[in-house]
Amino acid sequence: SAVISQKPSRDICQRGTSLTIQCQVDSQVTMMFWYRQQPGQSLTLIATANQGSEATYESGFVIDKFPISRPNLTFSTLTVSNMSPEDSSIYLCSVDGTGNYGYTFGSGTRLTVV
Amino acid sequence: AQSVTQLDSQVPVFEEAPVELRCNYSSSVSVYLFWYVQYPNQGLQLLLKYLSGSTLVKGINGFEAEFNKSQTSFHLRKPSVHISDTAEYFCAVSDGITGANNLFFGTGTRLTVIP
Numbered sequence: 001s002a003v004i005s006q007k008p009s010r011d012i013c014q015r016g017t018s019l020t021i022q023c024q025v026d027s028q029v030t031m032m033f034w035y036r037q038q039p040g041q042s043l044t045l046i047a048t049a050n051q052g053s054e055a056t057y058e059s060g061f062v063i064d065k066f067p068i069s070r071p072n073l074t075f076s077t078l079t080v081s082n083m084s085p086e087d088s089s090i091y092l093c094s095v096d097g098t099g100n101y102g103y104t105f106g107s108g109t110r111l112t113v114v
Numbered sequence: 115a116q117s118v119t120q121l122d123s124q125v126p127v128f129e130e131a132p133v134e135l136r137c138n139y140s141s142s143v144s145v146y147l148f149w150y151v152q153y154p155n156q157g158l159q160l161l162l163k164y165l166s167g168s169t170l171v172k173g174i175n176g177f178e179a180e181f182n183k184s185q186t187s188f189h190l191r192k193p194s195v196h197i198s199d200t201a202e203y204f205c206a207v208s209d210g211i212t213g214a215n216n217l218f219f220g221t222g223t224r225l226t227v228i229p
Contacts, residue, residue: 006157033216042204042219043158058216092157094217101146101165101208103217105158 002027002095006106013083013113020079021109023093028073034066037090037108046091049076083113116141116207120220127195128228135190135223137179137205147188148206148217149179158204164188175199200227 003026013019023032034046046066047055055068069077080087090108121136139145146165150158162173169181179190188205202224206217 001160004157042221043217044219045216048216094158101148101163103148103160105150107157 001098001102002029002104004093004095004104004106006093006109008109009107010110011112013111015084015113017083018079018081019083019111020077021091021093023076023078023106025074025095029095030073031096032070032076033094033103034068034076034078035092035094035105037092039088043092046078080111083111085113087111088113116145116209116218118205118207118218118220120203120205120223122223123221124224124226126226126228129197130194132193133191133195133199133225135203135205135225137188137190137220139186139188139205139207141186141207141209143209146208147179147181148208149173149177149188149190150204150206150219151175152202152204152222154201161190161203195225195227197227197229199225201225 005024007022032049035043037043045058046061047057049055049068049070051070051073067079090110092108093106094103096103117140119138127133148163149161151161152158161177162171164171164181172178177192181188202222204222205220208217
């Protein structure tokens with residue numbers, strides 16, 4: 001299965017600032033997925049990122065708040081913009097490296113906004 | 115729309131005892147079902163998945179799950195747990211008809227194995 005390197009692993013940020021999270025995959029994948037896991041809650045899909053096209057956002061998430069880049073088939077970034085304490089969560093990226101629903105997840109970025 | 119319900123938020127169990135973590139799903143179409151484990155401060159790891167075929171699915175670390183279409187359930191079981199099984203477990207569903215690639219997760223069950 002694919003191996004994902006995600007960074008930073010954690011950060012503490014001031015409100016109003018932005019943080020960019022990076023995910024590097026050890027193989028080429030068509031789609032990359034970004035999830036949010038709020039404290040004590042489950043994972044919620046933010047968006048799906050395809051290389052060479054705009055990301056597709058789920059209901060409740062917008063590009064201005066969570067811009068995504070997908071410059072090639074092994075890399076993607078998610079930016080959390082103009083942060084507020086409500087953005088404090090774990091953010092994870094995911095890919096299906098097998099093409100058979102073998103989803104792999106990064107180790108996550110634990111974000112705290114103060 | 116798809117949704118997943120994990121009926122137990124916390125399950126304490128003694129070491130070497132059996133455990134069952136419950137998962138029910140709601141979907142109007144055929145589904146793919148998954149169980150993931152999240153160890154403290156780590157990402158999610160796939161335990162097992164059901165795509166088609168045999169309804170009894172065996173996964174890693176001695177876990178298995180049974181797909182029951184009539185009861186819309188996909189409960190996770192292990193006959194004898196170890197201390198190292200202490201973790202958060204998530205059930206997830208994906209659309210099996212259109213092949214939609216995003217997962218809908220349950221709220222998780224925290225399994226605590228007591229020595």
